Amino acid sequence: MSFTRVAIVGLGLLGGSIGLGVRAHRHGVVTTGYDSDPQVRARARDLGLVGTVIDDPAEAVRQADLVILCVPVGAMRQAAAAIAPGLSPGVLVSDVGSAKQGVARALADTLPGHTIIPAHPVAGTERSGPDAGFASLFHARWCILTPPDGAPADKVADLTEFWQALGSTVEVMDAGHHDMVLAVTSHIPHLVAYTIVGTASDLEQVTRSEVIKYSAGGFRDFTRIAASDPTMWRDVFLHNRDAVLEMMDRFMGDLSTMRSAIAAGDGDAMFDLFTRTRAIRRGIVEQGQDDARPDFGRGDHDRENAA
Amino acid sequence: MSFTRVAIVGLGLLGGSIGLGVRAHRHGVVTTGYDSDPQVRARARDLGLVGTVIDDPAEAVRQADLVILCVPVGAMRQAAAAIAPGLSPGVLVSDVGSAKQGVARALADTLPGHTIIPAHPVAGTERSGPDAGFASLFHARWCILTPPDGAPADKVADLTEFWQALGSTVEVMDAGHHDMVLAVTSHIPHLVAYTIVGTASDLEQVTRSEVIKYSAGGFRDFTRIAASDPTMWRDVFLHNRDAVLEMMDRFMGDLSTMRSAIAAGDGDAMFDLFTRTRAIRRGIVEQGQDDARPDFGRGDHDRENAA
Numbered sequence: 089m090s091f092t093r094v095a096i097v098g099l100g101l102l103g104g105s106i107g108l109g110v111r112a113h114r115h116g117v118v119t120t121g122y123d124s125d126p127q128v129r130a131r132a133r134d135l136g137l138v139g140t141v142i143d144d145p146a147e148a149v150r151q152a153d154l155v156i157l158c159v160p161v162g163a164m165r166q167a168a169a170a171i172a173p174g175l176s177p178g179v180l181v182s183d184v185g186s187a188k189q190g191v192a193r194a195l196a197d198t199l200p201g202h203t204i205i206p207a208h209p210v211a212g213t214e215r216s217g218p219d220a221g222f223a224s225l226f227h228a229r230w231c232i233l234t235p236p237d238g239a240p241a242d243k244v245a246d247l248t249e250f251w252q253a254l255g256s257t258v259e260v261m262d263a264g265h266h267d268m269v270l271a272v273t274s275h276i277p278h279l280v281a282y283t284i285v286g287t288a289s290d291l292e293q294v295t296r297s298e299v300i301k302y303s304a305g306g307f308r309d310f311t312r313i314a315a316s317d318p319t320m321w322r323d324v325f326l327h328n329r330d331a332v333l334e335m336m337d338r339f340m341g342d343l344s345t346m347r348s349a350i351a352a353g354d355g356d357a358m359f360d361l362f363t364r365t366r367a368i369r370r371g372i373v374e375q376g377q378d379d380a381r382p383d384f385g386r387g388d389h390d391r392e393n394a395a
Numbered sequence: 396m397s398f399t400r401v402a403i404v405g406l407g408l409l410g411g412s413i414g415l416g417v418r419a420h421r422h423g424v425v426t427t428g429y430d431s432d433p434q435v436r437a438r439a440r441d442l443g444l445v446g447t448v449i450d451d452p453a454e455a456v457r458q459a460d461l462v463i464l465c466v467p468v469g470a471m472r473q474a475a476a477a478i479a480p481g482l483s484p485g486v487l488v489s490d491v492g493s494a495k496q497g498v499a500r501a502l503a504d505t506l507p508g509h510t511i512i513p514a515h516p517v518a519g520t521e522r523s524g525p526d527a528g529f530a531s532l533f534h535a536r537w538c539i540l541t542p543p544d545g546a547p548a549d550k551v552a553d554l555t556e557f558w559q560a561l562g563s564t565v566e567v568m569d570a571g572h573h574d575m576v577l578a579v580t581s582h583i584p585h586l587v588a589y590t591i592v593g594t595a596s597d598l599e600q601v602t603r604s605e606v607i608k609y610s611a612g613g614f615r616d617f618t619r620i621a622a623s624d625p626t627m628w629r630d631v632f633l634h635n636r637d638a639v640l641e642m643m644d645r646f647m648g649d650l651s652t653m654r655s656a657i658a659a660g661d662g663d664a665m666f667d668l669f670t671r672t673r674a675i676r677r678g679i680v681e682q683g684q685d686d687a688r689p690d691f692g693r694g695d696h697d698r699e700n701a702a
């Protein structure tokens with residue numbers, strides 16, 4: 089990897105995991121870090137998420153040859169403006185935001201003349217903050233780079249190598265296509281999970297305590313996703329509006345079709361859908377993107393004989 | 396437990412787990428079993444899911460003091476008819492079907508004069524069939540009994556004790572209320588998961604291979620649920636139609652509200668929902684109905700430092 093000094097701005101789940109990942113996988117690379125929250129900086133120091141935590145954003149990036157912005161999508165512009173005075177001319181600026189077209193625009197506007205290659209590691213958990221990070225977060229996960237037209241090929245190669253060193257497989261795609269793909273595979277699932285948990289919280293017929301007790305019937309899986317960080321997700325929906333609305337309309341249309349099938353007692357239509365959906369699960373398990381054990385192998389009922 | 400001879404009809408995930416659970420937790424109780432599928436019977440014999448697998452349904456229940464029907468909800472009537480000739484007068488007939496009003500009617504119609512107390516252990520995985528069962532499936536899970544008016548209190552107590560012996564906590568409720576609660580905590584989540592996976596399978600803009608690759612962003616959790624047995628779930632939606640439609644209309648209304656918030660760029664409405672949904676997750680984890688570790692503790696990216 090040709091980067092020797094990496095600066096991380098935002099020391100939460102993503103920033104912390106990158107810092108720990110670099111330490112675990114790339115001895116000799118120097119890391120610095122900054123977070124706008126003094127408490128997060130203090131915690132990051134205690135945990136050793138990066139080599140040096142610095143209290144000033146411009147100073148934190150001063151000697152870096154790679155800067156990675158790991159802040160919520162809506163904070164990218166502000167974070168970029170804060171580091172701008174410290175950036176050296178040859179630096180590569182990247183980020184990990186979950187929506188790419190909006191971030192690409194914000195960074196290009198704010199940092200004219202700098203080389204910018206946005207990225208999105210498709211890896212995460214429902215936890216956030218400096219205590220949530222771990223070095224293997226990116227292992228066996230995809231990282232999508234969305235270089236703008238004319239991005240220097242050598243920098244794309246360097247950034248590819250960086251993410252590979254953290255354990256990821258890298259794919260390059262257009263930012264617009266990224267936003268459409270992630271709308272389906274991440275943003276709509278989160279929105280649906282948040283909504284269904286909201287619906288269940290507000291019923292007159294069924295109490296919250298009943299919802300909690302009987303959640304093992306399927307609902308609990310949605311609550312995990314719906315425990316994700318509100319700021320992060322608000323920003324995603326504000327910054328990937330068009331793709332999300334397009335996918336949402338498809339989904340809502342399909343849901344209406346299923347509603348009609350249930351109302352009509354059309355068992356064949358249900359059986360057909362419920363059979364078709366198995367192929368994708370098989371693909372996900374085969375490609376190592378999920379744990380094949382029942383219940384994802386979670387151990388909450390001390391299973392003895394699970395395959 | 397006052398039952399000494401338990402007959403299990405349907406030797407898949409639920410029936411097999413009950414058989415194994417009785418063997419693990421209740422020495423001296425004799426179990427017999429029947430399944431309409433000869434291959435399942437053969438496999439159940441090999442695996443020792445029950446003490447004796449019998450090829451004839453009426454024979455299988457002949458000496459039982461408890462019979463538990465563990466077949467899909469839509470097969471309950473037929474299974475009850477098949478065992479009717481073998482039932483002894485004092486037997487208690489129960490079941491594990493995921494919808495209760497319809498099953499209660501089917502069993503009452505088909506087995507007049509017998510004591511029937513329907514039940515629903517709120518425990519399961521996405522796997523089905525005789526190989527899917529394990530003795531601890533019911534540990535730390537709720538089991539709901541829905542005794543009809545006038546059900547003998549001693550039999551309710553005996554059945555309660557039976558499920559407690561398998562590791563469950565028992566709750567008694569009205570069948571109609573059960574169907575409403577489970578519509579929210581299980582049936583709608585399954586329908587939504589099946590639908591979203593269907594939507595993602597059929598897009599022009601995003602390929603199936605992309606959906607699989609980038610599923611770690613949230614989608615993969617839905618595919619697990621959407622890999623559940625199609626026959627079981629078709630039957631659930633055919634037999635709990637009214638409650639499912641009622642809850643679905645609530646959910647679809649809430650989804651439209653969120654759609655409007657996204658279209659309007661109303662970040663506050665989003666932030667509000669995304670914050671409210673965290674309380675239920677906390678309750679579920681606190682009450683031991685889910686694994687608190689990130690990603691449910693699944694080990695698919697060999698996490699080192701997860702809390």
Ligand SMILES: NC(=O)c1ccc[n+]([C@@H]2O[C@H](COP(=O)([O-])OP(=O)(O)OC[C@H]3O[C@@H](n4cnc5c(N)ncnc54)[C@H](OP(=O)(O)O)[C@@H]3O)[C@@H](O)[C@H]2O)c1
Pocket residue numbers: 097098099100101102103122123124125128158159160161163166167184185186187208209210211212213214215216217218317320324
């Ligand atoms: N979580 C995931 O699963 C996941 C996966 C892939 C990509 N991403 C993306 O990764 C980015 C970070 O997410 P995360 O999960 O790591 O969030 P996080 O754990 O909340 O960390 C973000 C950190 O950035 C800080 N911050 C906010 N504004 C800042 C600014 N202007 N300058 C410096 N620091 C600032 C935050 O401090 P305060 O909290 O005090 O504001 C917080 O400590 C987001 O863009 C998200 O879309 C997340």
Ligand SMILES: NC(=O)c1ccc[n+]([C@@H]2O[C@H](COP(=O)([O-])OP(=O)(O)OC[C@H]3O[C@@H](n4cnc5c(N)ncnc54)[C@H](OP(=O)(O)O)[C@@H]3O)[C@@H](O)[C@H]2O)c1
Pocket residue numbers: 404405406407408409410429430431432435465466467468470473474491492493494515516517518519520521522523524525527624627631
């Ligand atoms: N899976 C869950 O998570 C879960 C949780 C709680 C309750 N339940 C309920 O438990 C019941 C069983 O579900 P399961 O997951 O155990 O399904 P399963 O693994 O598919 O087992 C059901 C078994 O019953 C057999 N069967 C079908 N019709 C029959 C009949 N008339 N007589 C005898 N055997 C018959 C099936 O054979 P064939 O497959 O060859 O037809 C199959 O072997 C369902 O009512 C379901 O709603 C399921």
